[in-house]
Amino acid sequence: MARLGQKRLIRLVRLSLPVLVLMVVASGPVLQIARGSICTISLGLITLTCPLGFIQTSLASSSIVLGLVVPTATIVAATILLGRVFCGWICPAGNVMQHFGDVGRSRYLPGLRLTSFFQQNSTRIVLLGSTLVASAVLRYPVFCVVCPVGIICRNVISLVHYGSIGLDLLLIPGIVALELVLAPWCAHICPLGTTLSVLSRKSTIVPVIDKAKCVVCSICTKVCSLKVSLIHSRALEDCSKCLECSVRCPTNAIEWRKRAES
Amino acid sequence: MNRREFLRVFGVGIGVIALFDMFPRIIRRRNLVRPPGSVVEEAFNAVCIRCARCIQVCPTGAIVIADMSDGFKELGTPKIDPLRGPCERIQGRCDQKAKCAEVCPTGAIRPIDRRAAKTGSAIINADRCIAWRGGSCLVCYEVCPVQGAISLMDESRPIFHADICVGCGRCVYACPAQPKALTLTSEGERRLWPD
Numbered sequence: 001m002a003r004l005g006q007k008r009l010i011r012l013v014r015l016s017l018p019v020l021v022l023m024v025v026a027s028g029p030v031l032q033i034a035r036g037s038i039c040t041i042s043l044g045l046i047t048l049t050c051p052l053g054f055i056q057t058s059l060a061s062s063s064i065v066l067g068l069v070v071p072t073a074t075i076v077a078a079t080i081l082l083g084r085v086f087c088g089w090i091c092p093a094g095n096v097m098q099h100f101g102d103v104g105r106s107r108y109l110p111g112l113r114l115t116s117f118f119q120q121n122s123t124r125i126v127l128l129g130s131t132l133v134a135s136a137v138l139r140y141p142v143f144c145v146v147c148p149v150g151i152i153c154r155n156v157i158s159l160v161h162y163g164s165i166g167l168d169l170l171l172i173p174g175i176v177a178l179e180l181v182l183a184p185w186c187a188h189i190c191p192l193g194t195t196l197s198v199l200s201r202k203s204t205i206v207p208v209i210d211k212a213k214c215v216v217c218s219i220c221t222k223v224c225s226l227k228v229s230l231i232h233s234r235a236l237e238d239c240s241k242c243l244e245c246s247v248r249c250p251t252n253a254i255e256w257r258k259r260a261e262s
Numbered sequence: 263m264n265r266r267e268f269l270r271v272f273g274v275g276i277g278v279i280a281l282f283d284m285f286p287r288i289i290r291r292r293n294l295v296r297p298p299g300s301v302v303e304e305a306f307n308a309v310c311i312r313c314a315r316c317i318q319v320c321p322t323g324a325i326v327i328a329d330m331s332d333g334f335k336e337l338g339t340p341k342i343d344p345l346r347g348p349c350e351r352i353q354g355r356c357d358q359k360a361k362c363a364e365v366c367p368t369g370a371i372r373p374i375d376r377r378a379a380k381t382g383s384a385i386i387n388a389d390r391c392i393a394w395r396g397g398s399c400l401v402c403y404e405v406c407p408v409q410g411a412i413s414l415m416d417e418s419r420p421i422f423h424a425d426i427c428v429g430c431g432r433c434v435y436a437c438p439a440q441p442k443a444l445t446l447t448s449e450g451e452r453r454l455w456p457d
Contacts, residue, residue, distance in 0.1 A: 029318045039313035040367045047367065053311045057368060060308035061456065067367045068311070117267065126268060130275050138335075140307040142279060145337045150312055154338055157314045158327050162346055167330040168337055 007247040014242060018092040025153055026160045037153030038092070039144070040071065047071040050149075051079075052131075052195045056141035059132055076199055083203035084196045087186060087226065088240030093148035097176065097185045098225045118183035119227075121235075128194040143191050146171055187227040187238065200237045206259050207236075207245060213253035220245035220254060230254065293448040294332055294341040295429060297325055298351050298379035299363040299372045305456045310370040312338030316362035321355040322347035324431065325362060340371075342381060344431030344446045351376050352430055353407035372454060382429030382448040386422050390443035393419045402433035402444065424450050 024034045025041070035042040040049045049071035057065050079086070087094055117123060134142040144150055151172060155165045179185040186193050209220070209230050220230045224245055226238040246254040293303065297316055300306050317325045317340055324347035328336040340362070342349055350356045363373040384402075392399035403420050406412045411427040412420050429451065434444040 035318060035365060036313045036315040036367070039311050040315070041313075049311070049367065053313075057309050057311050061305060063456070065309060065311075065368050067369055071367070123271070126271065127275075130272060134276070134279050138279065139304060140335045141311065144312050145334060150338060154312065154314050154327050157317055161317055162323055162326060166327060 010243050010247055014089060015095060017089050018095055021090055022092050022152070022156050026156050028157070037157060038090070038149050039147075039153065040068065046074065048075050050192065051075050051199070052147075052192045053141060053144055055132060055195075056135040056144055059136040060139045060141055062136075079196050079199040080202060081204055082241065083200035083205070084193065084226070084238060084240040086196060086240075087193055088242035091149055091186075092152045093172070094186055094225075096172065097148070097179060118188045124188055124191075124194045125198075127189060128191045128198075131191045146175075147192065148172055148175055149192065184225070184227065186225060186240075193226075193238075197237050202259070203237060203239070204258055205241065205256055207239060207241075207254050208233075208257045210253045210255055213251045215251055215253075217250060219248050219250065223248045294328060294336060294339075295344075295382045295431070295446050295448045295451075296453070297340055297342060297362045297371050298349060298360045298376070298381050299374040300381075300453055301370060301372065301456045302453045306370050306453075307335050307339065309368045309456070310339045311368050313367065314338075314340070315365045315367065316340045316371060319361045319365050320347070321361065322350050324349045324435075342431060342446065344434035345442070348405075348432040348435040349381065349430045350432070351379065352428060354432075369456070374454065378452065380428050380450065380452040381431075382446055382451045383424040383427040384422055384429065384431065384433050384444050384446050385424070385449070386420065387443050387445070390439050390441060391420070392439050392443070394443075399438060401436050401438055405432045405436045407432060 021038065024031075025037050027033065028035050033043065038050065039053050040047065047070070049068045051072050054065060054068045054072040057068070131143045148171070151168050155169050159165055175185060179189070183189060207228075207230055214231075216231065218231065221228070224230075225242065226235075226240055228235045228239050230245060246256070296303075296306060301309065314327060317327060324342050324344065325340045326343045326346055328339045328341045330337060332341065348354070351358065351360045358376055360371070360373060360376065360379070363371045366372070386394075388394040398418065400414075400418075400420075403412050403414060407430065408426060408428055411423055412433065413423065415421050429446060429448075431446045434442060434446045437444045
């Protein structure tokens with residue numbers, strides 16, 4: 001019973017935190033809590049910047065965007081420490097993607113995806129690399145323009161400030177559709193997620209299976225939205241610390257440890 | 263991933279991006295009017311991280327987010343829409359310093375001398391202008407914050423001087439004609455080169 005309550009609480013927090021963040025973004029200049037969108041947000045004296053945005057704008061302008069160095073370093077440090085926590089708890093697009101993507105795939109379009117190709121780790125690295133090369137060649141941040149996080153934030157801001165939304169919001173269902181055909185967006189395509197994965201190679205806290213308790217039911221692998229395989233300790237850098245595996249594990253075999261001990 | 267697969271994905275990706283790159287040239291008729299202190303267009307599109315802060319702080323609501331219809335490269339960047347509000351850096355609610363430039367984290371918009379900023383110029387369509395059609399209207403002349411940008415012919419009909427106009431859009435916002443007799447363009451804009 002206690003575990004059921006815990007499960008509900010974790011889900012509730014995971015669903016409501018992105019909404020809360022969007023509300024903070026929307027109320028920006030009125031409440032003075034935050035300024036800017038998730039791309040670059042100032043909370044009091046702390047400013048945080050999307051690392052992929054920093055790399056892309058720097059490449060596109062062939063210079064280092066000085067104003068973004070410290071805000072990016074803060075996020076990089078946090079990611080090295082905590083891994084892809086952003087993906088599991090803050091990203092407003094993640095919920096949309098995971099819900100519609102997973103439901104749609106399992107219910108309507110099983111087996112249509114080109115998953116085997118996109119599931120390879122090298123594919124998403126190449127996708128990220130291509131984004132960066134394209135930014136440098138075309139001289140604008142290519143991914144920022146279509147980034148679901150950016151699109152959602154910008155549309156929330158425009159809706160609050162002048163009451164209209166842009167056509168770019170149509171890109172979100174477009175990406176969901178793409179995800180149905182190709183592969184899960186968050187785990188295998190999203191260049192921002194890939195950037196954070198690369199940064200969290202050495203992430204300190206990781207889920208580890210207690211072999212004595214584990215019954216090898218593979219539920220942890222099935223429920224993981226980022227397709228981390230705990231049984232094989234594979235792709236641990238992708239873990240978004242969403243805690244879904246721990247609360248779903250029937251034997252309570254998943255522990256959160258510092259990587260050094262594991 | 264083998265080489266063939268890699269090249270295929272790469273080719274398709276480049277094709278899609280090239281298509282989107284062509285898109286603005288097909289649909290866009292004229293350049294966007296950017297907030298005061300913006301760096302030159304190429305550098306602006308490169309460095310703007312599209313965080314929409316400038317939109318949040320603009321006291322008149324003049325800055326809006328460029329949409330698909332403004333081009334793919336420009337998507338998410340700020341532009342001035344004088345129909346939503348005028349840029350009041352010269353006179354009015356912006357306290358004579360550009361707030362958008364103060365909050366810009368990337369230096370796409372830079373704090374500059376307000377007199378040096380020329381975001382464009384207003385042009386008049388005399389066929390729609392109330393004064394030019396014989397009515398009595400001096401609204402644009404009265405709201406203009408810049409001496410000499412609008413002069414009056416026969417003390418009634420406005421003439422616009424694009425070289426003096428700073429492109430703030432006050433006249434466009436205030437113009438009572440329906441449809442508006444004035445449009446704000448980026449013609450003659452003076453913008454900074456990044457260092």
